[in-house]
Structures are given as structure tokens and as C-alpha cells.
Amino acid sequence: MIDEATCERLWAAARARRAELVAFAQDLIRTRSLPGEEQQIAELVAGRLRSLGYDEVDIDRAGNVIGVLRGTSGGPTVQFNAHLDHVHEGDPNQWPYPPYDGVVVDDVLYGRGACDVKGALASQVYGLVLLRDLGLRPVGDCYFTGVVQEEIGGLGAAALCQWLRTDAVVLAEATALDLRRGHRGRVGIEVRFVGRSAHASAPERGANPLFSFARFLGRLHELPHLAHPELGPSTVAPTLVRSDQVSSNVIPGVVQLVLDWRTVPGEEPETIRATVEQLALQCVEPGVRAEVQLQERVARSYRGFVLELPPTRGYVLPADHRVVRVGRSVLESVMKRRVEDGFWQFATDGGHFMVHGMATIGFAPGNEALAHTVDDSVAIADLEAAMVGYAALALALTREEAEQ
Known part of the structure; x- marks a missing residue:
């Protein structure tokens, strides 16, 4: 799927971007963004996408952030999706470190949203940048989307589906660098x-x-x-x-x-x-x-967009689906280990995308057991590995089946 030389180049590019990636993830954690209060973080993310040279950057009417990296020849399209909001921090005194300080201790990043999902959001943004760093272009268009109000039903994703359809979606919900293909x-x-x-x-x-x-x-x-x-x-x-x-x-x-x-x-x-x-x-x-x-x-977004949300949809993407097969294969080639596929215990925005025909998988750093807890955290090494994984997925999932 990805030759050895390209793998080595991706890892080298990730190491070069590591400090910048971590600093961005810290900025995200330090920007409190409860559901309905995402304007500041949306502007932060959009500004970073522009500075990193994404081909197109926009904030839509619901308040979602969209960045586009154009492909070379019209292959399948892929969306790398993360949410901008997070749950409330609760009592700050119960946290090992202040929830909005973005502290790094022993190469672990702590804070509200570190695991769910601001660390992964940063890795997605920089994962696509690695391709530009190396002069690589995916065959099809790649999108980064940062959506609002995932934590309270998915207004942002539901609105996004009204105008953006991609062939595949890669969610940034925690998977411990394995694959997920559904949930209840x-x-x-x-x-x-x-x-x-x-x-x-x-x-x-x-x-x-x-x-x-x-x-x-x-x-x-x-x-x-x-x-x-x-x-x-x-x-x-x-x-x-x-x-x-x-x-x-x-x-x-x-x-x-x-x-x-x-x-x-x-x-x-x-x-x-x-x-x-x-x-x-x-x-x-x-x-x-x-x-x-x-x-x-x-639900009403910070931009005043109002939508009546359907019940949160569960889904199962078959284990033999092309996106699962290709995703597992390319991740194993860059991670140099077996990659398991399974299911999240919790619900995500994936059901919104699946009902519109977008094959949805999950790949992200972080342990889902830490989500919504006072121990919300993610290892820096996993953020770096996720960067490489997202870049590899962008290259592989935008190729036609015969090219795999």
C-alpha cells in the first residue's frame, strides 16, 4: 500500500513537525469550547489551516471549519473529521492538572479535550500537511472538517451532510491507533x-x-x-x-x-x-x-443556525468493506504492527455520515476510557503516529480499487 521509502519519509516529516503539532494541540485545549461556544476555536483552527497552506478554507453557516487539499486527478474523496466542542470540565479541583492549561508531563498531554478530540484534531490537520511537506498529492480531494456540537447530538455533522458528501470519512474519536467501524x-x-x-x-x-x-x-x-x-x-x-x-x-x-x-x-x-x-x-x-x-x-449553533436533530444513529461498516480493508492494510504498513478493527462503546457523528452514503471508519490516538474524565490525556508519541497514519490514509483511500 505504502512503500518503505515513503513510510520512512512520512515518519521523518512527522518528527520535524512534532513540536509544532504539540503546541497547536495545547492551544486547542487552552481554548474552552463548550457546545454552542465554538466561535473562538473555529477561528483558531481556520487561521491555522490558512497559515499551513490548505487550498481552500471556510467556515460554513453552521460554524463548521472546512479545509481542502485538492487531489491530482479526481479519485475518491476523503474527509478527516473532528469535533470542536467538548464536555464540561466539572470540578477543576478533581483534575491532576488544570483542565485548560494543556500541560505536558512525561510526554503526555493533559487537559479537557486532549483525548476527546483536540489532540486528534491537531494530528489530522498536520497529517495532511505532511503530504505537502514531502511534495506528495493524494489522487482525490481530501477535506479536514471541524464540526460543532458533536457532544450534544451532532448539529455540525448533520448540517455538513447537507452540502458536503465524500466517499469516505475518517473520524478522530479515540481508537488507541486501531480502527473502529461502528457503534450503537x-x-x-x-x-x-x-x-x-x-x-x-x-x-x-x-x-x-x-x-x-x-x-x-x-x-x-x-x-x-x-x-x-x-x-x-x-x-x-x-x-x-x-x-x-x-x-x-x-x-x-x-x-x-x-x-x-x-x-x-x-x-x-x-x-x-x-x-x-x-x-x-x-x-x-x-x-x-x-x-x-x-x-x-x-439545537442552535454559535452562528444562529437551528436544526432539529434526529436520534443518534448507530452503524456497522462491514469488515470486508473497501475502506476498512484498505485502511487496515495501509495503517499496518506504516505502524509496523497488526491493526485491529472493532467498535466504539460510545456514539459518534459517524451515523450522520453513514446515512448519507459516506463509508465511515475511526482512527485516532487516545484511549476512549479517558474521554469525559478528569484524566483526559493523550501521549505525544501517539499524536505523532496519528499524523503519519492520517497522511497514509489520505494517499491510500483516494486511490481507485484497482490501484491499491
Whole structure:
């Protein structure tokens, strides 16, 4: 896939760019970018793409950053995708190092987003630059895309799919430098038990929805789940509980529960909703009614772009798909080791791309177990290796099948 001489040149070019790569990753971590607050980091990334000589650079109407490296002769197109946002840092005192300092200790970069996914974002940006450093051009066009609001449903990716379609997508979600080819989806379900409020000193005057809620929660394990031969079974987890009261001496009138249902192919949102509703209706006590609905997700980007998001889609790209086969082969040639393919435990923007016909894989530095934790970090050596991997993928995935 990639000859030995080219591999050696890529590694040498990566070593030359290593310090610049790390400094850029630190700048990204030091730029706080919660969902809906990505303008500053978008401008930072767009500025870096311009300074590095990308052929075209733009920020679209949703606030996504797009950089283009034009190919030589119209081969398959590839998109290297990362998200600009991150989850909240929580209590800074729980972190080993301040979450937005971008500290490097013992050749490990620490900070919110180091693993998920600002380290990989930097590696993608510089991975394509390695090709320019060496005078290499992919056959097809390569895109870097930095999208907004991945952490809350994928507004940026969903908007991007409306106007940009590539033959393949390489996600920057953590894979420990192996391959990923899918994950389960996610459906959010709101279950409301509506009773009648009353003074807690006279419970007989009310209809306390907490008892119906308790019966429902105790029977949640009875709900049926589908299983996928590769992804395993779907799961459901109760996550949030709210009532309409803040006073401890008042029987609430409403109790609401949010369920996080991780789906496998074959499970449709409306079917899941109806199944949950059936159980909820079995659990209501006299004077209480149950209401079950899918969570509505309307998101607004920092540019004012508004979109109603569908449930997060899961997907499975077959192990024998060209993008998986070629990706594994070229990565093994540059990494000099066996590269495993598997599945993420969490959901990504990959489902948005797959539903529009874009074959999506994941390759990135970082351990997914560190994502969303106070130990968010990534090894500098892995950032460098990811640079080489992205450059090699750009060369290989833009060739036609017969050229591989």
C-alpha cells in the first residue's frame, strides 16, 4: 500500500513537525469550547489551516471549519473529521492538572479535550500537511472538517451532510491507533408520571406519582432488547429524575424520568417509545397517568443556525468493506504492527455520515476510557503516529480499487 521509502519519509516529516503539532494541540485545549461556544476555536483552527497552506478554507453557516487539499486527478474523496466542542470540565479541583492549561508531563498531554478530540484534531490537520511537506498529492480531494456540537447530538455533522458528501470519512474519536467501524445508536426517552399535588401532611388528598415511578423503575429490566451479532445487545439506563417540586413538604404533581437507550440496527425510535409506554401504563396507580415521548432535540449553533436533530444513529461498516480493508492494510504498513478493527462503546457523528452514503471508519490516538474524565490525556508519541497514519490514509483511500 505504502512503500518503505515513503513510510520512512512520512515518519521523518512527522518528527520535524512534532513540536509544532504539540503546541497547536495545547492551544486547542487552552481554548474552552463548550457546545454552542465554538466561535473562538473555529477561528483558531481556520487561521491555522490558512497559515499551513490548505487550498481552500471556510467556515460554513453552521460554524463548521472546512479545509481542502485538492487531489491530482479526481479519485475518491476523503474527509478527516473532528469535533470542536467538548464536555464540561466539572470540578477543576478533581483534575491532576488544570483542565485548560494543556500541560505536558512525561510526554503526555493533559487537559479537557486532549483525548476527546483536540489532540486528534491537531494530528489530522498536520497529517495532511505532511503530504505537502514531502511534495506528495493524494489522487482525490481530501477535506479536514471541524464540526460543532458533536457532544450534544451532532448539529455540525448533520448540517455538513447537507452540502458536503465524500466517499469516505475518517473520524478522530479515540481508537488507541486501531480502527473502529461502528457503534450503537442512542435514543432519549422522556417518561412522565402525572398525578395530583397535595400537602404532604394529607397524602390522601393527592395522587403521588412517585409510587408509579418506583414501580416502573423496578420493572425497567423487563423491557425487551434486540441483539446484534457484532455490537451485542441494546441497553437502557435511567439517567435523570426531576419533579415539579423543590419543597420537601409537598407531594409532587409530576415526576419525569429520562432514559438513555443505546440502540442496535433493527430498533426504531418509535417502536422503542411504544414499548416503554406499554410498561409505563402497566405501572400507573389510580389518579396517575403516564406520558412517554422521544426527546426533542432542537439545537442552535454559535452562528444562529437551528436544526432539529434526529436520534443518534448507530452503524456497522462491514469488515470486508473497501475502506476498512484498505485502511487496515495501509495503517499496518506504516505502524509496523497488526491493526485491529472493532467498535466504539460510545456514539459518534459517524451515523450522520453513514446515512448519507459516506463509508465511515475511526482512527485516532487516545484511549476512549479517558474521554469525559478528569484524566483526559493523550501521549505525544501517539499524536505523532496519528499524523503519519492520517497522511497514509489520505494517499491510500483516494486511490481507485484497482490501484491499491
